[in-house]
Amino acid sequence: MSHPMTTEQKPAAAMSGNEKPPALLFPFLDLKAQHATIREEVLDAVNRVLESQHFILGAEVEALEKEVARLTDCEFAVGCASGSDALLLSLMALEIDQDDEVITVPFTFSATGGMIARQKARPVFVDIDPRTYNLNTRALEAAVTSRTRALMPVHLFGLAADMQEIMAVAGKHKLPVIEDAAQAIGAQYAAKPVGSMGSTGCFSFFPSKNLGGAGDGGMITTRDKALADRLRILRGHGTRTKYNCEMIGINSRLDALQAAILRVKLKYLPNWADARRNNADRYRAMFEDRGLDQILGLPFCPDDCAHVYNQYTIRVPERDELRNYLRGAGLPTEVYYPYPLHLQPAFAYLGYRQGDFPETERACREVLSLPVFPELTEAQQSKVVDTIAEFYA
Numbered sequence: 001m002s003h004p005m006t007t008e009q010k011p012a013a014a015m016s017g018n019e020k021p022p023a024l025l026f027p028f029l030d031l032k033a034q035h036a037t038i039r040e041e042v043l044d045a046v047n048r049v050l051e052s053q054h055f056i057l058g059a060e061v062e063a064l065e066k067e068v069a070r071l072t073d074c075e076f077a078v079g080c081a082s083g084s085d086a087l088l089l090s091l092m093a094l095e096i097d098q099d100d101e102v103i104t105v106p107f108t109f110s111a112t113g114g115m116i117a118r119q120k121a122r123p124v125f126v127d128i129d130p131r132t133y134n135l136n137t138r139a140l141e142a143a144v145t146s147r148t149r150a151l152m153p154v155h156l157f158g159l160a161a162d163m164q165e166i167m168a169v170a171g172k173h174k175l176p177v178i179e180d181a182a183q184a185i186g187a188q189y190a191a192k193p194v195g196s197m198g199s200t201g202c203f204s205f206f207p208s209k210n211l212g213g214a215g216d217g218g219m220i221t222t223r224d225k226a227l228a229d230r231l232r233i234l235r236g237h238g239t240r241t242k243y244n245c246e247m248i249g250i251n252s253r254l255d256a257l258q259a260a261i262l263r264v265k266l267k268y269l270p271n272w273a274d275a276r277r278n279n280a281d282r283y284r285a286m287f288e289d290r291g292l293d294q295i296l297g298l299p300f301c302p303d304d305c306a307h308v309y310n311q312y313t314i315r316v317p318e319r320d321e322l323r324n325y326l327r328g329a330g331l332p333t334e335v336y337y338p339y340p341l342h343l344q345p346a347f348a349y350l351g352y353r354q355g356d357f358p359e360t361e362r363a364c365r366e367v368l369s370l371p372v373f374p375e376l377t378e379a380q381q382s383k384v385v386d387t388i389a390e391f392y393a
């Protein structure tokens with residue numbers, strides 16, 4: 001590790017406000033540690049693309065599309081410029097239009113609701129289940145109206161949403177499902193990969209995702225050939241053959257450089273997911289050892305799900321105090337997410353109010369994500385757990 005631990009270090013008291021926090025002992029996500037393990041392979045891949053001077057789509061992108069299709073048990077995968085575009089292109093390909101309603105959750109990254117709004121459709125929010133942080137399917141059917149045109153569940157933090165119930169409601173009302181799987185590549189629900197159950201699965205290669213590129217990137221998976229064709233046309237200006245515009249599309253292609261780097265990293269993804277799961281299991285064991293599982297709300301994973309822990313998120317009522325205390329001891333944490341979509345300025349026009357989604361609002365006050373990246377060491381985890389124990393001592 002490039003950040004040696006100093007075992008004798010005195011734990012800092014909670015910061016009083018105007019003190020400068022000490023340097024972090026290690027980063028929240030150590031991408032440099034990961035790069036160090038694959039540097040030569042990545043450089044070779046970059047070189048290969050530079051020598052080819054083929055930068056947009058092409059063989060590297062097609063190869064990555066095939067590999068992601070195989071991983072997600074889908075026949076088709078279509079590379080695009082970002083996870084947000086994967087959502088937008090899915091909505092476009094499914095002809096979701098002005099004033100159509102799309103049901104999603106308010107506890108997610110803003111792009112989930114933002115892409116629905118960008119398509120001039122209306123995001124309709126459903127509250128989350130407090131244990132999984134995913135869409136509460138008990139509230140789903142009541143949100144379906146005659147204007148509902150799609151469901152957009154999110155597999156938050158790397159845990160699949162309750163797809164059996166979601167697909168049942170979708171089937172009953174003949175609605176397509178767009179899976180926001182941006183945080184969940186490799187995750188499974190009842191032995192099915194996320195991205196393979198809905199009409200489309202939307203993946204992000206933003207650097208902080210489990211499969212992160214050297215910049216932005218995204219992918220849409222589907223088992224529907226006609227939909228895959230439309231997605232390919234839409235991502236490339238609406239043209240199938242050069243300069244013949246069949247529909248209004250966008251420019252959202254995946255770069256060959258990104259695809260070549262992602263192909264290197266994809267080989268390691270199963271190992272990295274295992275490492276994240278091991279870290280999650282180790283946190284649980286360490287918390288249980290100290291009786292802290294009685295105080296902290298630890299992540300919950302239903303038996304039939306394979307979690308990939310893009311985030312390891314605990315919940316505590318005194319979240320901000322705990323976060324400050326950890327920061328005072330040089331320990332990194334993050335809050336995903338501090339504000340629910342329905343109370344953000346961009347979504348104010350939807351007319352939701354404080355109190356509309358109590359579990360989402362409570363989660364925004366209580367969640368705290370701890371470092372769980374694959375290269376995290378046992379010593380680093382102990383430091384986090386010991387400092388949390390001190391906070392509660």
Ligand SMILES: *Cc1c(COP(=O)(O)O)cnc(C)c1O
Pocket residue numbers: 082083084085108109111112154180182183203204205206216217218
């Ligand atoms: C990251 C993310 C997105 C957007 O992906 P980008 O590649 O950053 O555009 C969408 N939804 C969720 C849940 C995400 O975490």
